[in-house]
Amino acid sequence: MxxxxxxxxxxxxxxxxxxxxxxxxxxxxxxxxxxxxxxxxxxxxxxxxxxxxxxxxxxxxxxxxxxxxxxxxxxxxxxxxxxxxxxxxxxxxxxxxxxxxxxxxxxxxxxxxxxxxxxxxxxxxxxxxxxxxxxxTYVKRPVAPSDATATLTAREREVLVELVRGRSNAAIGARLYLAETTVKTHVAAILRKLGLRDRLQAVIYGYEHGIIHPGDTTQPPD
Missing domain, CATH: 3.40.50.2300 (Response regulator)
Structure with missing residues (x-):
């Protein structure tokens, strides 16, 4: 409850x-x-x-x-x-x-x-x-360079892009052919490596550091 x-x-x-x-x-x-x-x-x-x-x-x-x-x-x-x-x-x-x-x-x-x-x-x-x-708001700001994503694996970077697009774990798993539990593990690792508190901070981080840009998606978030 x-x-x-x-x-x-x-x-x-x-x-x-x-x-x-x-x-x-x-x-x-x-x-x-x-x-x-x-x-x-x-x-x-x-x-x-x-x-x-x-x-x-x-x-x-x-x-x-x-x-x-x-x-x-x-x-x-x-x-x-x-x-x-x-x-x-x-x-x-x-x-x-x-x-x-x-x-x-x-x-x-x-x-x-x-x-x-x-x-x-x-x-x-x-x-x-x-x-x-x-x-x-972030689109109007200059992109801040960051080397933090270098610590991510290739799969974690793929998950991060989908995360920044606002997709749920289930939707990320469907797009990347991963089990939802595996996506959850990747998300936890991403937040830990980038020093982020939660998914909201990950979205902000993504736009601040140019990981994706507005319109950089093949379809709306799920």
Whole structure:
């Protein structure tokens, strides 16, 4: 069972999120609170698997709460951020804080559920709209040279390209004729060798270092 803490300053939003999540057989909402300070306090007390945090709240915003939750060595809580606004400063602040997901409140419920389950599995997920914005931002920047990929095997470099394109382990396996468990092993090795925290950082790394470029794909991500 995935234990989730909800933090949003709007009661109706909290109620709606609780209703969506509690309709899932594998998700339990352990608490819902209305501000960042309460979110931090309840996370320390309840130790949820995922904290679903609104960005803008009184009593300390969601990003401040995320920083405190993720910096606590006693917690193994993943953080997914929710916001009405797709402003770049929120996106980068959430990533810097270590959030495992960043979703617009206008996202379909399926994206929300997928983000929570993805975070629990140790991966990261970014709303597709925000992914495009992130890519567009990096396209405008000069490519930073890196020798780090020299430590990767030829197969790991192939997996990295597909990973940066946003494909799941199953989709990567299908394209490269690998078992999904083998892909997972390669992904773990890639993250370790490149010093990356999760798949989201791998995507950013790929565009920063010119591993692939926008449009460098034969089909949309699976």
């Amino acid at each position: 995935i234990r989730v803490l909800i933090a949003d300053d709007q009661e109706l939003v909290r109620a709606g999120l609780r209703m969506i999540l509690e309709a899932q057989p594998d998700i339990e909402v352990v608490a819902d609170v209305g501000d960042g300070a309460a979110a931090t306090r309840e996370a320390m007390h309840l130790r949820p698997d995922v904290a679903l945090l609104d960005i803008q709240m009184p009593g300390g915003d969601g990003i401040a709460a995320a920083r405190q939750i993720l910096a606590n060595p006693r917690l193994d809580t993943r953080v997914v951020m929710l916001t009405t606004f797709d402003l770049d400063e929120y996106l980068y602040a959430a990533m810097a804080a270590g959030a495992s997901g960043f979703l617009l409140k206008s996202s379909p419920r399926a994206h929300l559920l997928h983000a929570i389950r993805t975070a629990t599995s140790g991966d990261a997920l970014l709303d597709p709209v925000l992914t495009r914005r992130l890519i567009e």
